[in-house]
Amino acid sequence: MEYIVGIDLGTTNSLVAYMQGDEPVVIPGVDGSNLVPSIVTLDPLPTGGEEAPRPTVTVGNSARRALIATPERAIYSVKRLMGRGVEDIAEELKLFPFRLAADVQPGEVLRIQLGEMSFTPSEISAYILRQLKRNAERFLGAPVKKAVITVPAYFNDAQRQATRDAGRMAGLDVLRLVNEPTAAALAYGLDRGGESAARTVAVYDLGGGTFDVSILKLNDGIFEVVATNGDTHLGGDDIDNLLLVVALDEIRAEHGVDLRQQPDAIQALRKAVIEAKIALSTEPVAKLDIELPGGDRYQREIPREVYEQLIAPVLGRTAGPCRQALADAGMAPEEIDEVVLVGGSTRIPAVRALVDEIFHLSARGRKPHTELNPDEVVAMGAAVQASILEGSSAATDQLLLLDVTPLSLGIEALGGVVARVLQRNSTIPASATEHFTTGVDGQTNVAIHVVQGERELAKDCRSLARFDLKGIPPMPAGLPRIEVRFLIDANGILQVSAREQRSGTEAQIEVKPTYGLTDDQVEAMILDSFDNAESDFAERQLIEARLEADTILGAVARAPENAAWARLSADEHAAVFAARDHLIAVHPGSDLKAIREATTALDAATRRFAELMMDDAVSQAMRGKTMESADQTLNAGQAEIHAPHPFAPAQMEEAAVAQTTGESHD
């Protein structure tokens, strides 16, 4: 059986799902969790050996601790860098501990330094995808080679291409890129297949790092996107950064300690503020209590009102795109029958209040849809789309998705102004034809600059590519008539072809994607051929299972060296040893199931130990650094964190004073 899986490649978490009969089901990882945190850490390189080291990485929950213990080898939120150039990530560098490889030139594809090596964002995403692929193969017991991957609806061409490249590097044939809000609508639509009356649905999708809003008409199985809008750099991450900056400012002001140059302390603090943020979705108040270098404690209560006031500007940035989408759809809020909430950040009560206000929900006695897990619904929708492509399920037989291009496509004309070729919200696939000519007698080349965006001037839009039309037969100026055809495919990715009409010659096009990898580069980055060899799936599975077993056995062997080990009870020690001995016993055999079960059992037996180690890593990071690790601080300046909004800390401090006066700091 050949499976097509649906993958949600998220900023914070990634998931893989498939259609089990008529139901989309999320596939858990080896640790039993449906969410694979989008964290990648480079493992210590093997020493010795003459060949270039073959890097291995850790992905997901197991990478969490490394994020704090060895932040210089770890990366999270890499989705923010997909399809972007060195020039346009200055803002991200202020807020995220991304370390650019020192030798990246402007105009090149970004590379991120992890330990001794550097990787493109697509490669890092490919590691996450490969993990998901392996999880699916383990669960399904069959090779997985085809996938539908979701992307933010507002992703531009370069960001989509970078995602598709990542899939290829991970050994996946990416059959379709689907927009996340549309996928969510599919998951909901399937859930309520009984209804066939036409209705209008708005999907509000606030994830870890991206925001999308899409308005769809649902009619007899056709999901037709009418308008979409968004911000590909807006999400829960921004809230985390805001809280982090406030905490860093307060720690400096109250305790005279500046943690900004300590990446591990920043990660530990970040973990604490994220926990506070999550608590504030259900509790009226959250507490921060962190031990600082020198023994002081940073203790702080964050009442929900203060928190909501603080994050209001971030959430407010979602209102504009919603109103624009309504305007583009030519609809009033009252014409939206239903609103679907997607993305972990929509658990925040203030987000729900804002959505209610934008779409006039409670005024009309309506509630937004939250029945499906907002973290899982996109992956489920991707699985539904996979099933549509597969054409094998009666449940999805009548479903069809008609999506749109989120951004207008244009060409730079004289004076740097943009001549629109295709308007945003055009149903895809879509095409347009433009004619060009020469300005000089005998000219054989015409340069064309393609941009994406809504601004009047090309320099304010996203540069997609520069095309050189070559091989135009020499003619007097203005005589050649070159027809250029732009085609946006069902993935939202642009294809271009050209023809000189007077001579009938096919003009050659040399495409220089502004922020993309060439085919050859992608080919060279394909993770490993081993993964793609389909010849012996069973053997590969066995090898992988043993490798997994080796990893955890190695960790258990080193466990007694760790201080946390002594804090386990004798019973817990005995349980770990029993599980270890069992795994060692089944390891050499060829019973795949037995090896996996023993690995899972040992993982479960060591869970509390792993938690204790995590706690230790956090407090160690906060308590301060030894001389040796001071070398590991991020290159100063570039990675320094600044308040994302100049007024934010002041506002928080004011509010904080008002809220905390009279409270004892015990």
Place this chain on the structure above:
Amino acid sequence: MADCAQCGVALQGSPLICGGCGAVQPVAATDYFAVLGLERRLGLDGAAVEREFHRLSRRLHPDRFARASEAEKQNSLAATALLNDAWRTLRDPVERVEYLLKLEGYAVGEEHAGKGKSAERQPPPDLLEEVFELNMQLEELRMSQRMGETADAEVVADLAAAEKRFAAMLNDVDAALVAEGARWDGGQGRAEAAARMIELLDRRRYVRNLVRDVRQSLTVTA
């Protein structure tokens, strides 16, 4: 009508798909009306055409050909793009008029005004005086915005009134376009109807830009 590239049966309705064997056809030179199985008329039943658009989408869309041969995939992509282009153009009453006139060999918009001196920039003669006045007021408003001064309330009120007047004018133009479209569809006096529609389209572009400019200036002030 052409024959199906696969089974050879004569194509009926949309030339994108064979009603007999269901094969998606290689995209040949055709027009948007034909794509949707329509006669070249300006009046159309939007709901019926939308149903046809959905019906054809179900048959042609690349999602239906994910497991097909490379050639079939390419046909599906090209045919669906053409279908979407057709529906996007014809569903909009103004674009429909422009498209049909061009299809019938008339020069529309930039093509008849000449590049660079697009009709968008040349006020229709009967509006000259009013537009002159309006531009003065707009300039005054922008000047005070640049200087950071409060705009003259009278100027703002005049502009708001002008915006309403021009917006109403747009509605009149649209109504006139529909009337001329009906005349065109009737088949009598087509040349005259076409000339009038070309004039109306120019007027529409010009007035639409005016309304947009005034709105922008007023939003900045508010």
